[in-house]
Amino acid sequence: MRHRTGARRSMPTLHLNFSEWCLAIAIVAALSAGGWAYANDANLVTGIIAAVGAVCVALVALSSFLVRPHSSAPGRYPNVTPLHNNPLRRLGTSWHLLMLKFRYRNRKGRE
Numbered sequence: 001m002r003h004r005t006g007a008r009r010s011m012p013t014l015h016l017n018f019s020e021w022c023l024a025i026a027i028v029a030a031l032s033a034g035g036w037a038y039a040n041d042a043n044l045v046t047g048i049i050a051a052v053g054a055v056c057v058a059l060v061a062l063s064s065f066l067v068r069p070h071s072s073a074p075g076r077y078p079n080v081t082p083l084h085n086n087p088l089r090r091l092g093t094s095w096h097l098l099m100l101k102f103r104y105r106n107r108k109g110r111e
Helices: 017-041 042-065 087-110
Strands: none
Touching: 017 042
């Protein structure tokens, strides 16, 4: 299909990150393993495809711990010490923010 200027439309590019690729592979592996098992008897091929899907699902679950986001400005805040990516620290931070939220709601109701 051509525009009025004569230029062709290009297909949009698909930029997926690591976890999105793993999730897409896991979905395709699950569908193909299920289709293979439905069409044929479940055998070694089905098990291998299912194992690939299971590994990809595990990588999606662990991707926030495995892949670090790229920082665009590494020296932006030189006085701040970066925290390590620790799930217990995240849980504690979420808990403290929830408690602050409840404290703010209680104070707002009394005024």
